[in-house]
Amino acid sequence: MKTYFVEEGFEKVTASCPVPIVIAGGKKLPEHEALEMCWRAIDRGASGVDMGRNIFQSSAPRAMLKAVKKVVHENLNAREAYQFWQEEKQGELK
8 A cells, every 4th residue: 555654653554554555755855854754664664665756856866766775675774775875876976
């Protein structure tokens, strides 16, 4: 099920839903904020994210996609994912 991430009560949504929850990416956010939202959603029980503009409109879209993947599949927290994004961005912009 695809839904928007909300700060309050998201754990109740994920705990009570019989199918996996995937969050919508929403409006364009700075990379660190998008990764923070992604991490908070995963930390609170979401199974994944469906991000469009937060990846495609990033200054380094490939790096952002890789950073989101690391949050969802490798359990990186938002700070670690942002640091990864910054390092990957350097290689992408060369």
